[in-house]
Amino acid sequence: MTTMLDSSPISVVEALRGDRSTRPLIDIASAGGLRSLLEDGIFEIIGAERLETPLVVRTSSLQQHFATTDLAMSTPGRIRGVLIGQLLRLLSVGMSIDHAFDDAVAAWRGEVGTNELITQLDTLDDDDRARLATDLEAHCVTLTRALGEIPARWMPRSCVRATQRLAGGSVVLRDVVDLMIGTSTSEVASIALFDVTTSPLGEGAERSMRYHALMQTLRTSVMPLRTCTFSSATGEIWIRDVDYELLARSVDDVLTSVRDQRSVR
Amino acid sequence: MTLLHRRLTKSDLNDLVSGALADPVQLTDVHRASLSTRFRAVSVPGHRRLDAWSVERAGRSGNAFRWSPGTARRVLGNASLRRMATQPASVRDAVRDELGDQMLRAASGYSRSGSLSHWLASAPHPVIGLVTAEAVNWATQLQEIAEWLEASWAVPASDAYYDVASARTTLRARRDLVVHNDETRTVVRVRSGSPGKSAGPGLRADLTIEALADHDGLAPVRYIGLWPEAGVCLSVDGTMSDLRSGARDLVRTAVAQRRRGALLAA
Numbered sequence: 422m423t424t425m426l427d428s429s430p431i432s433v434v435e436a437l438r439g440d441r442s443t444r445p446l447i448d449i450a451s452a453g454g455l456r457s458l459l460e461d462g463i464f465e466i467i468g469a470e471r472l473e474t475p476l477v478v479r480t481s482s483l484q485q486h487f488a489t490t491d492l493a494m495s496t497p498g499r500i501r502g503v504l505i506g507q508l509l510r511l512l513s514v515g516m517s518i519d520h521a522f523d524d525a526v527a528a529w530r531g532e533v534g535t536n537e538l539i540t541q542l543d544t545l546d547d548d549d550r551a552r553l554a555t556d557l558e559a560h561c562v563t564l565t566r567a568l569g570e571i572p573a574r575w576m577p578r579s580c581v582r583a584t585q586r587l588a589g590g591s592v593v594l595r596d597v598v599d600l601m602i603g604t605s606t607s608e609v610a611s612i613a614l615f616d617v618t619t620s621p622l623g624e625g626a627e628r629s630m631r632y633h634a635l636m637q638t639l640r641t642s643v644m645p646l647r648t649c650t651f652s653s654a655t656g657e658i659w660i661r662d663v664d665y666e667l668l669a670r671s672v673d674d675v676l677t678s679v680r681d682q683r684s685v686r
Numbered sequence: 687m688t689l690l691h692r693r694l695t696k697s698d699l700n701d702l703v704s705g706a707l708a709d710p711v712q713l714t715d716v717h718r719a720s721l722s723t724r725f726r727a728v729s730v731p732g733h734r735r736l737d738a739w740s741v742e743r744a745g746r747s748g749n750a751f752r753w754s755p756g757t758a759r760r761v762l763g764n765a766s767l768r769r770m771a772t773q774p775a776s777v778r779d780a781v782r783d784e785l786g787d788q789m790l791r792a793a794s795g796y797s798r799s800g801s802l803s804h805w806l807a808s809a810p811h812p813v814i815g816l817v818t819a820e821a822v823n824w825a826t827q828l829q830e831i832a833e834w835l836e837a838s839w840a841v842p843a844s845d846a847y848y849d850v851a852s853a854r855t856t857l858r859a860r861r862d863l864v865v866h867n868d869e870t871r872t873v874v875r876v877r878s879g880s881p882g883k884s885a886g887p888g889l890r891a892d893l894t895i896e897a898l899a900d901h902d903g904l905a906p907v908r909y910i911g912l913w914p915e916a917g918v919c920l921s922v923d924g925t926m927s928d929l930r931s932g933a934r935d936l937v938r939t940a941v942a943q944r945r946r947g948a949l950l951a952a
Contacts, residue, residue, distance in 0.1 A: 449695070510815070510816060510819040511816065511819070513819060514778060514781075514815060514818040514819045514822055515778065516811075516812070516815035516818070519811075523812075524811070524812040524815075525812070527810045527811075527812040527813060528812040528813060528815060528816045531754065531755060531809065531810070531812065531816055531817075532754060532756065533754075534752070534754070573776035573777065573779065574776060576826050577822070578822065578823045578826050578827070579819050579823065580819070580823070581823065582878070582915045583915055583916075583917075584879065584880045584915050584916050585916065585917070586880060604830060605830060606696075606830050606833045606834065639917065640914070640915070640917040641694075641695075641917060642693060642694075642695045642917065
């Protein structure tokens with residue numbers, strides 16, 4: 422399902438949750454099979470060798486297979502991405518945003534203290550800083566309009582991390598889901614994953630959505646209900662129901678990334 | 687050593703809880719006196735604090751502690767879940783109430799400098815938002831795990847602390863849920879990230895400290911460590927050999943810490 426913000430009268434969260442009566446029963450059987458597919462595929466690539474430095478797969482590893490210029494990976498693009506993530510976290514607990522840029526920067530500093538990206542933010546001149554603040558404000562308006570209010574009973578959690586060690590630790594899968602709603606204790610599938618990007622949606626976004634669903638399945642052994650990606654640049658949202666086929670495609674994506682990384686070592 | 691490794695699923699967790707020993711092991715005054723003697727032999731100028739984290743890091747000190755949304759989440763998240771047991775509310779409301787109480791404590795002058803209340807009272811509005819988000823994450827995760835459990839559970843009011851007599855040493859064991867089964871108890875501890883090679887010794891240290899901190903010296907029948915980010919759990923049984931190993935690891939950590947301190951001084 423693809424929805425454009427201007428054509429959607431309902432909030433993203435409502436679209437993600439959908440009609441409870443049509444949700445399937447939770448699937449706790451598929452995780453083991455997916456793990457086996459991954460282990461077997463990795464064994465075919467790296468064999469029984471134990472790598473000293475593990476191959477690490479993240480959503481960013483799945484984005485491009487060829488060299489292109491991605492503006493989202495520029496320094497202002499990365500800072501913007503981090504800041505919109507902070508704003509989403511504040512929105513997820515019902516905080517009001519007064520000044521998007523100032524609030525996001527204050528939250529970021531409170532979380533990490535100092536790091537390389539914050540140092541780069543501090544070295545921006547006044548023009549660049551003002552441009553970034555205006556840009557972020559626009560993204561925040563788009564995100565806030567689409568998200569609506571997130572009810573507490575849907576148990577929203579932000580910045581949910583997952584790590585999986587495969588092939589005895591030779592391959593490590595890492596993931597961070599921007600927002601997760603629903604519970605794994607219900608008898609029907611109810612977990613929905615929401616990812617926000619400040620870039621327009623493309624093929625890479627599709628892979629990321631699948632990867633989030635795969636990682637969530639491996640982590641909890643429960644298949645999520647839906648996965649989605651929202652672009653705060655265009656207001657476009659892609660929502661996919663999670664099924665075994667989608668997860669198997671993500672396994673292929675991961676194996677392709679492992680193969681690529683292995684071949685350049 | 688009785689280290690078990692399982693995936694973190696409802697059935698595996700309940701199997702770990704129900705499959706624990708039937709009779710708890712008891713530590714006596716002789717055990718306590720013996721531990722005290724060993725720690726006194728490894729004296730340090732100041733007061734020493736040891737926990738599972740220091741055992742896992744072989745006594746190496748990490749970065750200086752500072753309050754942040756990440757370090758505040760467990761205290762607030764656990765307190766919120768405890769609050770929800772008596773006053774039904776959403777996780778978000780329980781976290782907000784807990785934050786309100788913490789800030790009230792600071793406003794009424796009951797918090798000391800460096801405490802969580804003190805830090806929260808001076809934190810800017812967006813940081814409070816992020817603290818809320820982190821605490822909601824923690825409490826929601828712990829609530830899900832607790833709802834999986836088929837036996838009755840409780841969120842303990844604090845971690846387990848034990849002062850080793852005459853050795854200027856305080857031991858601390860992390861505990862997030864205590865599961866009661868007749869006369870026995872199983873302790874559940876939640877950690878972020880994924881377990882490292884020394885996760886087992888860390889769990890044994892927590893087991894030993896928990897037993898020492900118990901008034902009657904009764905050890906939990908099993909200590910379960912959960913790593914939800916990795917989706918795995920490890921457990922150690924409350925046997926005498928695991929308790930002894932835990933105590934040995936704690937003393938070894940004290941020795942390593944003293945050696946490191948002596949090297950720095952030189």
